[in-house]
Structure formats: structure tokens, C-alpha cells
Amino acid sequence: MSKSMRVIIVGGVAGGMSAATRLRRLDENAEIIVIERGDYVSFANCGLPYYVGGVIPERESLLLQTPQSLRARFALDVRVGHEVTAIDREAQTVTVRDLRTGIDTVEHYDALILATGASSREIYPQVDGAAPVATLRTIDDVDRITAALDGLTGTGRAVVVGGGFIGLEAVENLAHRGLAVTLVQHGAHPLSPLDPEMASVVVDTLRSEDVDLRTRTTVTAIDADGVHLDDGTTLAADLVIDARGVQPAASVAAASGLRLGPTGGIAVDGHQRTSDPRIFAVGDAVEKIDQVSEEPTLVTMAGLANRHGRTIADVIAWESGLLDERPQDATPATGTAIVGVFGLAVAMTGWSEKRLRDAGWPHRVIHAHPVDHAAYYPGAERLTMKLLVDPDTDLILGAQVIGRAGADKRIDVIATAMQAGLTASQLARLELAYAPQYGSAKDPINMLGYIADNHASGTTDSIQWHELDAARDAGASVIDVRSASEYERGGIPGSLNISVDDLRSRIAELPEGELIVHCQVGQRGHTAVRILRQLGRDARNLDGGYLTWRAGTAMREPVLTP
Amino acid sequence: MSKSMRVIIVGGVAGGMSAATRLRRLDENAEIIVIERGDYVSFANCGLPYYVGGVIPERESLLLQTPQSLRARFALDVRVGHEVTAIDREAQTVTVRDLRTGIDTVEHYDALILATGASSREIYPQVDGAAPVATLRTIDDVDRITAALDGLTGTGRAVVVGGGFIGLEAVENLAHRGLAVTLVQHGAHPLSPLDPEMASVVVDTLRSEDVDLRTRTTVTAIDADGVHLDDGTTLAADLVIDARGVQPAASVAAASGLRLGPTGGIAVDGHQRTSDPRIFAVGDAVEKIDQVSEEPTLVTMAGLANRHGRTIADVIAWESGLLDERPQDATPATGTAIVGVFGLAVAMTGWSEKRLRDAGWPHRVIHAHPVDHAAYYPGAERLTMKLLVDPDTDLILGAQVIGRAGADKRIDVIATAMQAGLTASQLARLELAYAPQYGSAKDPINMLGYIADNHASGTTDSIQWHELDAARDAGASVIDVRSASEYERGGIPGSLNISVDDLRSRIAELPEGELIVHCQVGQRGHTAVRILRQLGRDARNLDGGYLTWRAGTAMREPVLTP
Structure with missing residues (x-):
């Protein structure tokens, strides 16, 4: 002392x-x-x-x-x-x-x-005659990048390698500067901490912003000819951002x-x-x-x-004797994070389904697609939400929330609940601030809680998008309970369309065996499952509905958007 | 069964x-x-x-x-x-x-x-020849109001009685329709669940939107001459909204x-x-x-x-035997609420300082004025935040958050923490989602937690705006530690200006006795208090700084903005 x-x-x-x-x-x-x-x-x-x-x-x-x-x-x-x-x-x-x-x-x-x-774990070597290759971590880096950009004439071409947080921010900002941007991603989709059906929303946004996205691909060399990929392609580039891991x-x-x-x-x-x-x-x-x-x-x-x-x-x-009380030990980390992607907020906390599955950790999956505030008030935006729950303790293991408004709020509330040790069902009981421009009387957070509570009490049973094929192979039939007009705009091939409102009267038309019910987002599907189970049928709800199924299955193939 | x-x-x-x-x-x-x-x-x-x-x-x-x-x-x-x-x-x-x-x-x-x-507790009687008097609670009410509005020629004049949630929403929306609006408020300020220095921000917004605000006033009669107030004024009106309590x-x-x-x-x-x-x-x-x-x-x-x-x-x-488990009892209510006032979000949970004081409940008060996201990223908006803490248990008793962006998120996180039984100091440890357009690496929530922790550990001591006069009467001096240019733009009368950055070198200039230190929002004041106390001086930080003091003292007189 x-x-x-x-x-x-x-x-x-x-x-x-x-x-x-x-x-x-x-x-x-x-x-x-x-x-x-x-x-x-x-x-x-x-x-x-x-x-x-x-x-x-x-x-x-x-x-x-x-x-x-x-x-x-x-x-x-x-x-x-x-x-x-x-x-x-x-x-x-x-x-x-x-x-x-x-x-x-x-x-x-x-x-x-x-x-x-x-x-950075490794940095591509700077070869004579090649485009400048830069990381994006320091003031020196940005001075180097802006110098390269200031020297460009016409539409520049940038290649960003690595679709993590900084990689995606680089993509957005280089596009904002007017460059044509290619994103090269080693894995199946950008933002590897996300599950594929969630990353699918990010991919859709990148597509709509004309980002040239190349997944399941790596860079083999960067030289005067351009950026060489392992599929034999060579990309012309005026600037390369190396945004691979650290x-x-x-x-x-x-x-x-x-x-x-x-x-x-x-x-x-x-x-x-x-x-x-x-x-x-x-x-x-x-x-x-x-x-x-x-x-x-x-x-x-x-x-x-x-x-x-x-x-x-x-x-x-x-x-040194300047504080009386022993400082508390650090609390564990949840990895709560958010990144903006062309106005879309992509947020996460805790573990993904992929990580839980790889670790053999029991988990329950909940998807929901509510709007960020009351649908009748102008400007409501759809949220894409996912909650991972421990089926034994009902504790929250992780969450992913994506949307153009209100996603940052929802991930922070879930992260707070998770860090405080609330159960997933207790999300239903959170008293959150509601006025129509800020939320809903049943907030999206409450909705996740209600779904979790239905699982915990056995009131519902669901199936994930990636489990559907196996269930059909085992004899299950898919019933689309949306309206006929929704069904006509696109559905799951081979499904039978009976609107939830007609289910009671058309029950005799249903095939035998297990029924996998789905609507657009999962809510009407839940009502349909309740009707069917009370009528003695074996029925499960396709979690997250058609939107989650479509998003997940779209990520099964490499994304190439040249 | x-x-x-x-x-x-x-x-x-x-x-x-x-x-x-x-x-x-x-x-x-x-x-x-x-x-x-x-x-x-x-x-x-x-x-x-x-x-x-x-x-x-x-x-x-x-x-x-x-x-x-x-x-x-x-x-x-x-x-x-x-x-x-x-x-x-x-x-x-x-x-x-x-x-x-x-x-x-x-x-x-x-x-x-x-x-x-x-x-409604009582409704003003509809007198022949008087403007239509309506509540705003049902479809019938709005049909009646819109019929009255559709019949107006020229600029209509509306009087809203009662500045609660619905009253303020009525004010905003009637103004949005082009009416000249007067708000008559029985109490000292609109939104009585707020403390006065917080309501002051709402009053400033109403003023800037040209709302004619009359506080500490009641309506004595509504007749063909107009709306009569107890101060003798008569307001002309084409429509009266009775938004007093229910x-x-x-x-x-x-x-x-x-x-x-x-x-x-x-x-x-x-x-x-x-x-x-x-x-x-x-x-x-x-x-x-x-x-x-x-x-x-x-x-x-x-x-x-x-x-x-x-x-x-x-x-x-x-x-009926249809659910196996006994449903859980209802959890207590916190009164978490939010209202929009001309783009300003005004949110609250739990108890106010006023209510705690009236109940004789021990409480600690914390004000903060952080921006909603990183100040270096465009569009950052100032938040006005207040946290009420039980000094014995460090539990959160209530909070008020006001701002043009991010207020709804912060009240929901605090409400969640409060309902989960987190302490105020634990807000410092919440791992919240950060990117510069959504928050700060030290989120406003974390800042409240850091301040609470400083109180709990005895690292700081503060004084509230409404306690300042008594402290000065007892011999304390007010030291304004902002820069000279801030001080010149307005400060607390009778204060001495020594910038925090000059405090160590100008320590000899300080008067004897207790020192009440303040800056603009409280942060530099905290640093100054730490310096002074380590140098052996008796010093307290004016909680929330000049902004809170100015807001609170402004609410001491009736508001009249004709």
C-alpha cells in the first residue's frame, strides 16, 4: 500500500x-x-x-x-x-x-x-500491382482506405472478405460511397453466429442492395489480376478489405x-x-x-x-485501501451484439441453435414474426425473432432478433431477462411500456413468452423447418391453414390448404396420420393445432410458419448473386 | 367439470x-x-x-x-x-x-x-349552445369528435382538460389536425406520475409546439361563452375534450x-x-x-x-382438468407506461420521487442525460433519465426516461431489471447490444448502474436540485466546473466557475465549507467531487447537473403560455 x-x-x-x-x-x-x-x-x-x-x-x-x-x-x-x-x-x-x-x-x-x-489472424500479403488490401481496425487503416477511395475515378469495385460485423459494415459503407461491392464469405452465409433461416433475412437485404454475395467460397490469392476465388473466379478490385476473424x-x-x-x-x-x-x-x-x-x-x-x-x-x-468493499467478480458474458446492415438491425445474444446442436445441448426453438409496434399505427415493421430455451429449466439460452425497427430494444430486453435468470415463460409476464407507436399491448417479447409457456405446459408442440422433410418421410401431411389467397401466392409443395376458420367444418377432409400445420408466421397454426388436438388428431405446428420455412430452405444452396 | x-x-x-x-x-x-x-x-x-x-x-x-x-x-x-x-x-x-x-x-x-x-369519473354537462364536450375512450367518442371537426371552418379552437396520457395524445392530434389547442391542467404540470423536473421537458415541448398550457387551473363551467377557468379566464372553444381521470x-x-x-x-x-x-x-x-x-x-x-x-x-x-399445472398467480404491477408527445417519448415505471417522498419511503435519486447512441454517429438525441433506488437494498423503485429516440428501449430494460429483482448497481453489468447507431459501449442503462454503484459504495455523494437552496442557506458554496463558455451561456446564480480541468491547480481559490459541485449533466461533476474529496474537501455533486436544476426550478411557478 x-x-x-x-x-x-x-x-x-x-x-x-x-x-x-x-x-x-x-x-x-x-x-x-x-x-x-x-x-x-x-x-x-x-x-x-x-x-x-x-x-x-x-x-x-x-x-x-x-x-x-x-x-x-x-x-x-x-x-x-x-x-x-x-x-x-x-x-x-x-x-x-x-x-x-x-x-x-x-x-x-x-x-x-x-x-x-x-x-487479425492473418492478413493477405500486399502484392505489387494489386489493389490495396486493408483491415479496418485503426485510424491508420481508415486513412489508408480513404486515400485509396479518394484516388478512384469512375465506379470503384471493392471486395470485402469475411461477412462478420466489420465486414458487413464495410460492405454497407463502401456501397454508400458508391462502390460496387462483392462480399466473399467462407461459410454458408454472412454473420456465422446467426442460424441460417435468420441469416436468410440478411442475405435478402444484401441482394436487394445489389451486393454481389459469394458464399461457401474462399480467396486463394490477391494479385494484379484481381481477387482469385477457389471456384476459379477472379474478381476485379480497386480495394480489398480483409475482414476475416481476429x-x-x-x-x-x-x-x-x-x-x-x-x-x-x-x-x-x-x-x-x-x-x-x-x-x-x-x-x-x-x-x-x-x-x-x-x-x-x-x-x-x-x-x-x-x-x-x-x-x-x-x-x-x-x-490500496481506497475502497472498503471487495469488488464483485465479473459476471459471465453472453455475447450480446448488434450490427446494422443497410438499415436492418441484426441482433443476438447467447447461443445459436447451431451451436447448441453441435454441443449436444438440449434446446427448444421458438420463432416469431410480430410487428415492432401496433399494426394499425403507420410504419409498423416486421421483426424476425428466435428464442432458444432449455427445455428442462425453461431458462433462456439465446436469441436472435432482426428488423428495421425495434430489434435493438427486443434483444436488450431478452438479454436483460437472460442475465437476470428469468425463464422464457416469464417473458410473458414482463410489463413493458406500450403505446401504439412503440409496441403492442402484447409486446413481441410477451408473445415469445406466451409461446414458451405453451411449450412448457404442453399446450402446443412444434416442429422446425429443418425437421419437416424427415417428418413427411415418416408419413406426416402438411396442412396450410392460411387463406386461399395466401396459399396461391406461394406455399410448401404438396401441402393441403384448409383455412383455420374452416377447420372445424372441414375436419373430415384431413388425411390420416400426423398433421404438420402451418400458417404464415405460426399464430393461426397454433390455434389450428389446438382445435385438431382437442378433436383427437396428432398435430404439430410448423414453428415460425411459412416465413421461417422459406427462409431456412433458401439457405441450403450456396448464394451467388453476380 | x-x-x-x-x-x-x-x-x-x-x-x-x-x-x-x-x-x-x-x-x-x-x-x-x-x-x-x-x-x-x-x-x-x-x-x-x-x-x-x-x-x-x-x-x-x-x-x-x-x-x-x-x-x-x-x-x-x-x-x-x-x-x-x-x-x-x-x-x-x-x-x-x-x-x-x-x-x-x-x-x-x-x-x-x-x-x-x-x-370517466365525471363528465362536464353538455350545455345548449356550448361547444361539443367529448371523452376519448370509444369508437362512438371519435365518431362524435370527427363529426365536430369536419364541421369546422377556419382554424378551430380546442380545449383539452386533463394532461394525462389520453389528454396529451388528444392535444398532439388536435394540433396535428390544425387546431389551436389549449391544455388545462389542475396540477403543477401535465403527466402527474412524473416528477416536476422531468415533466419540465414535456412542458418545453408543448411550448415549442405552440400549445397554450394552463397549469394549476381548473374548469369551472363550459357554456355558450366558452370554457371558464377558476382564474377568471374564459377560453373560446369549438371542441372540448374531457380527459380527466377514470x-x-x-x-x-x-x-x-x-x-x-x-x-x-x-x-x-x-x-x-x-x-x-x-x-x-x-x-x-x-x-x-x-x-x-x-x-x-x-x-x-x-x-x-x-x-x-x-x-x-x-x-x-x-x-376443468384441461391443464395439468396450477396457473401461477399474477405478478405485481409496476405501472410501466409510455406516451408520445409531439415525437418525444415519455416513459415511466414504478414509483416517482414525489410518491416515495409522500409515502415516507427511503429513496435515492439519480439523474442522467446521456445521448441515445454514440455521440459521434449522426442523429444522437439526448435522453433525460431518472432512477429511484432503495438505499437499503439497492433495488430499483422506479424510473422515468424521456427522449426523442431510445427512451422506449431504456424504460423496457429498466422495467425488466426491476421486475426480475436486479439491483440498481447491477444495471452496470448488463451486457446490452451495442453498435454506434443503436447505443453506446457504455449504454445509458450501464451509466445509471455505474452511478448507482458509486452511491452504494460511497464513492460519490449527491444533492438534488430541490435541496440546493437549503444547503446554501446552511453555508454551502456552488462550484460550476463547466468550461467558461458554458458558464457564460447560463448558470446557477451565485456560483463560482472553475473548470474541472483546472481544479487541481486552482484549489486554493475555493471557498471554505461544503462545496456543491455541478457541471451540465453530472459527469464532470462526479470527477470534480472525486478530486475534491481526495484533497480533503467536503463536496457533493448536484445530481443531473445544470440541466436538472434548471428543469426543476422552472416548474416552481404556474405555467401560462398564452
Whole structure:
């Protein structure tokens, strides 16, 4: 408990900067040094794609703080353009290289905080004569990209490799700048954390925005001829964005002997402490604990970095006697996330069906397609919602929500419920704010809860779109309970159309054996299942109705939209 | 347990219709009769003001179901234009009057569900030659109002009496129709569930929309000369909307000897059962249990009515052996609500500071003014937020959120957290979906949690705007830690301006005694308090900063905006 402890923080963006400013508010006397490899601290990394697209017009608005402003308000010693190249844990020192001069100095620490972030797993080599290849993670990156864009004449052509969050933001913003954009995706669809029938909505949007989408494809080389794909195609390009995955930037930590976890991230305890008690770590460089599996996981979100950075400051201050109460351990991570795709909000929390299935985790699946606010009030937009539920505990395992309005609200409510330990059925009981321009008297969240409750009480039984073929092979018949006019606009091949309103009177027309009932979104199907089961028939509802079935089956083939 | 039980439901809108359709899905054999006094069932009562304003252009879109559509899908016997005038509980019968013919019939029930709603407490008498005086609760009301509006020539003048939810929606929509609108409010400000410094934001919006607002005023008479106020003013009017409060429509229930509660609503148990085991009640006619006080309360929200209607159906089906599990008791009500006021969303849940103070309930108050999404992304709108916290348990007692974007999301997340029993500090740990167009890496919700955590841990101490004068009388000095240019644009009279960034170097200039520190919204004030307290000074942060102080003090005088 020194009167003036010396804290060195490596990395000056989300987690590092939250630790620095919180620590100053708790300890006016600490010496706090922030070492940042880049030329900027506390910049708006989530805004970078939108600056490229011109949505954020001023470069200055990305720069939230400067070393000068942080010195004035928080008495921080911020050293940009400096890199920590080594840690001597025994001596409690770091080697700091001034990247302009190349000169190394050695700095002592009482506590060290590693906020080194993530780095691209690999980057395509820049070949002579080839289009510029850039990642999109730093101010330097966007300076390079905007320089390339400013040099273009006519309609430029961009290839984005990797349809994750940053990849999709790059696609949208390059299109917004007027470029013809191709998105190359290794997997079956963009946004691999989504299940295919949900990603299908994103694919439809990309199509309608004239994005050239190539799924189940990889880049084999980038040279003066263009971008070569493994299907033999070569794409002409003026700019290539490499938006493939990232990994924890943990090399300096590893070289100093700090323990890494199974994911490759720095292993920390609930106080963000590494295997060395004087060294903490935070942000994309560290492992989190997954809420569903309670296993180590990687979640690269700024919100977690900020919160965990604050925790580190609290722990250091508590150990210095400046806080009375032991700081609480970090709560598990859910991976709650959202990305905008041409005005469509695509949001998720927890685990997907795919991930649960791969892990052999029992799960119940619920799809719903309600509108974001009362249908009779102008401007209502359809939501595409999915809820994953543990059938034994009724706890929420995950959710996906997509829509042009109100999706961010619904994922946040579900994420809050999930983190608070509410059951899926309890979503029915949430008293949410309703007026016709903001929601419905039965909010979409309540609707998910009502469906979950029907499952938990055995009042309904459903089948998923990807289980339909097997059920039909086993003798089940598909009954389309929509109106005749809906049926005529398109339905499931081989289905029989009897409107739910005619079901009681036309019951004799139904085939023998199991009945798979469906409507457009699942609601009338539920009523039909209730009628049929009370009349002694074996019936299940096709979950999410025709919309979910159509979306899911559309993703079975590679997407090629040249 | 009859094979075909006879269920009579009195009232065919939210709660009654939810009970009817749910019961049919659970019991194909029940005879379900819905008696509705009006000519319409299941109409969009929350949409009525917007139809008056022309925002909802088609009258048909208000009519969600018809007796015919409900017969086809749910085999319901819906009788509109019929009123239940008496209940004979001994005989298990109701007297039903056909309102067109005046003929009474007597109908037997096995179970009776009262969903009679609310009615206006009193209505101004319609005097010869006076402008039409209307409430705004039924299709008949809007037909009457639109007929009056269609007959107007030139700019019409409307007077709305009562600034509750429907009153404000009436004001907005009549203005939208081109009328000059006066709002007469008995209390100090519209929306009495809000605290004054929050209502101040609503008042500013009404002012900017040229609404003539008269607070602390009542109507003494409405006659051919106009609307007479108790301050001697007479307002010319072509239309008067009486939007004063409602009360439970419980007269038939009371006449039959059913127990009413202390609020005047029908008393029910957790299964919505009245004091007669064969009679249930739901919706605005019944009492709820308040989540904060656990006492009976009135909350007139459609969402609760729908959910409780479903519960009644579950209970009836369970008693018939059609559901295995005993339905869960109703959860307490929080009064979560939202209203749109000229594009401003005004949302609340739980108790206000005023209500807590009046009840002598210990409480901690937190104000914050964050923007709804990352400030560097275009279109960010300021939120005005207030959180009420139990200082002993850290549980959330209530919240108010106002803003042009993102307010509905934030109130729903807080309401969910409150209903799930999260503490205020736990809001800091919520992992919410972040991208720059949807939120912030430290979401406004997280910010409230961080402030709450600072209070719980003793890291900060604050003072409310209405406590400032007393503190100054006791010798405290006000230090404005904003920049000089902010200070020049307006501050608290008698305050001393020293920017937070200069505080360390200018510490000697501070007066002796307690220091009340403030900035614009409270954040820099917190940093300043931390500096001052570590330097040995007695300092508190003016909660919510200058914005909250200015809003609160502005509501101390009657509002008159002629």
C-alpha cells in the first residue's frame, strides 16, 4: 500500500482507458501511465466503417480524447507511438519502445494492466500491382482506405472478405460511397453466429442492395489480376478489405510466461487478474466466461472491456485501501451484439441453435414474426425473432432478433431477462411500456413468452423447418391453414390448404396420420393445432410458419448473386 | 367439470377478449358468450387519438375483430349492443339488456368474467349552445369528435382538460389536425406520475409546439361563452375534450355484493377471482398489487388486462382438468407506461420521487442525460433519465426516461431489471447490444448502474436540485466546473466557475465549507467531487447537473403560455 503506486496500462482504447480514468477517480495520487502503440488513444473504433462511408463526415469526431485532454482532466501520462515489447515479471518492469526513434526504455510498475486488444489472424500479403488490401481496425487503416477511395475515378469495385460485423459494415459503407461491392464469405452465409433461416433475412437485404454475395467460397490469392476465388473466379478490385476473424493480441503476455486459456486469450480470474498477481488484463486480449456453458470463451465487445477495465481499477484501489468493499467478480458474458446492415438491425445474444446442436445441448426453438409496434399505427415493421430455451429449466439460452425497427430494444430486453435468470415463460409476464407507436399491448417479447409457456405446459408442440422433410418421410401431411389467397401466392409443395376458420367444418377432409400445420408466421397454426388436438388428431405446428420455412430452405444452396 | 361449461364474459376489448380466445384454444367444447355494451369488440382503443389526428387514416383499421370473425375462428358467441345490468350470484345468472330493443333476458353461467373496464369519473354537462364536450375512450367518442371537426371552418379552437396520457395524445392530434389547442391542467404540470423536473421537458415541448398550457387551473363551467377557468379566464372553444381521470367500472359488481378493494376496483386474488368463486374480473375494473408497496393499486394498462385475461382462461381450464399445472398467480404491477408527445417519448415505471417522498419511503435519486447512441454517429438525441433506488437494498423503485429516440428501449430494460429483482448497481453489468447507431459501449442503462454503484459504495455523494437552496442557506458554496463558455451561456446564480480541468491547480481559490459541485449533466461533476474529496474537501455533486436544476426550478411557478 504505497502512497503513490505506479500503474502502467498497455493499450489506450476501451478497457485500458476505462481502467485509467476510473483509477484516477479513486486514487488521486497514483502515477498512471498509458502506453499506446498507435498514434491515437480512446478513438471510436466502432465508428471507423461509418467514417469510410461518409456517414460520419468529420475525422475529428472519431478522436474522443487526446493525450492532452486526458492529462488535463485525469492527470494521465499517455504515451502514444510507444509499444511494450517485453515484460520482466520478476523485476516488475516493461520494456517500452518509442516507435519513432526505436529507443527502448525500461519502466517499473506496481501494477500492470494489459489491454492489448485483438489482431487479425492473418492478413493477405500486399502484392505489387494489386489493389490495396486493408483491415479496418485503426485510424491508420481508415486513412489508408480513404486515400485509396479518394484516388478512384469512375465506379470503384471493392471486395470485402469475411461477412462478420466489420465486414458487413464495410460492405454497407463502401456501397454508400458508391462502390460496387462483392462480399466473399467462407461459410454458408454472412454473420456465422446467426442460424441460417435468420441469416436468410440478411442475405435478402444484401441482394436487394445489389451486393454481389459469394458464399461457401474462399480467396486463394490477391494479385494484379484481381481477387482469385477457389471456384476459379477472379474478381476485379480497386480495394480489398480483409475482414476475416481476429484473435487475442497476447504474444507479449505469452512470452512473459502469463497463462493463456484454451481459447488463446489471456486467462484471468473474476478480478481480471492474470496468473501473475501484479498483472491484470482486459478486453479483446482476454478470455471471458460464457454464461451458457460456464466455459472460457472469446467475446470481443467494447462494453465488456469498459466494465472489466473499471473492475481492475476497483480491485487496485481496494487493495490500496481506497475502497472498503471487495469488488464483485465479473459476471459471465453472453455475447450480446448488434450490427446494422443497410438499415436492418441484426441482433443476438447467447447461443445459436447451431451451436447448441453441435454441443449436444438440449434446446427448444421458438420463432416469431410480430410487428415492432401496433399494426394499425403507420410504419409498423416486421421483426424476425428466435428464442432458444432449455427445455428442462425453461431458462433462456439465446436469441436472435432482426428488423428495421425495434430489434435493438427486443434483444436488450431478452438479454436483460437472460442475465437476470428469468425463464422464457416469464417473458410473458414482463410489463413493458406500450403505446401504439412503440409496441403492442402484447409486446413481441410477451408473445415469445406466451409461446414458451405453451411449450412448457404442453399446450402446443412444434416442429422446425429443418425437421419437416424427415417428418413427411415418416408419413406426416402438411396442412396450410392460411387463406386461399395466401396459399396461391406461394406455399410448401404438396401441402393441403384448409383455412383455420374452416377447420372445424372441414375436419373430415384431413388425411390420416400426423398433421404438420402451418400458417404464415405460426399464430393461426397454433390455434389450428389446438382445435385438431382437442378433436383427437396428432398435430404439430410448423414453428415460425411459412416465413421461417422459406427462409431456412433458401439457405441450403450456396448464394451467388453476380 | 361439465363437458360443456358455459362462460359469460362481460366486456369485449383487451382483458375480456384475451380470456375468450385463450379459453377457446384450451377448451373446444365450452360455450363462450361475450356481452359488449358498445357496437364494437376488440377495437384499438389506444389508436383512437391518432385516428382523430388523421395519423391513422382508416377507421376500419381500428376495428381489429368483428363478431363474425370471432365466430369463425374461435366459435365465440359475441353480442354487441348488449349490457349486463345485474348479476344474481345465487342463481348464477346475469340480466342482459339488448340496448336497441330494451328487452332483458336472463342468462345462466358456470363461470362469469367481468371485464367492464374504466369509466370517466365525471363528465362536464353538455350545455345548449356550448361547444361539443367529448371523452376519448370509444369508437362512438371519435365518431362524435370527427363529426365536430369536419364541421369546422377556419382554424378551430380546442380545449383539452386533463394532461394525462389520453389528454396529451388528444392535444398532439388536435394540433396535428390544425387546431389551436389549449391544455388545462389542475396540477403543477401535465403527466402527474412524473416528477416536476422531468415533466419540465414535456412542458418545453408543448411550448415549442405552440400549445397554450394552463397549469394549476381548473374548469369551472363550459357554456355558450366558452370554457371558464377558476382564474377568471374564459377560453373560446369549438371542441372540448374531457380527459380527466377514470375510475373502475365496478357498479354492477358492487351491486351484486362482490367485494371492492380500497381503491374502488374489484378485489381479486392471484387467479383474478373475485370474492365469489364463480366470478372472475380483469382489466381496468380490478385492483392490481403494486410491486413496490405490495398494496392494492389501480393500473389501467392493456398489457396487464391481456395477461390477466389469459390467466383467467388458464384457471378455468385447469379447474376443468384441461391443464395439468396450477396457473401461477399474477405478478405485481409496476405501472410501466409510455406516451408520445409531439415525437418525444415519455416513459415511466414504478414509483416517482414525489410518491416515495409522500409515502415516507427511503429513496435515492439519480439523474442522467446521456445521448441515445454514440455521440459521434449522426442523429444522437439526448435522453433525460431518472432512477429511484432503495438505499437499503439497492433495488430499483422506479424510473422515468424521456427522449426523442431510445427512451422506449431504456424504460423496457429498466422495467425488466426491476421486475426480475436486479439491483440498481447491477444495471452496470448488463451486457446490452451495442453498435454506434443503436447505443453506446457504455449504454445509458450501464451509466445509471455505474452511478448507482458509486452511491452504494460511497464513492460519490449527491444533492438534488430541490435541496440546493437549503444547503446554501446552511453555508454551502456552488462550484460550476463547466468550461467558461458554458458558464457564460447560463448558470446557477451565485456560483463560482472553475473548470474541472483546472481544479487541481486552482484549489486554493475555493471557498471554505461544503462545496456543491455541478457541471451540465453530472459527469464532470462526479470527477470534480472525486478530486475534491481526495484533497480533503467536503463536496457533493448536484445530481443531473445544470440541466436538472434548471428543469426543476422552472416548474416552481404556474405555467401560462398564452
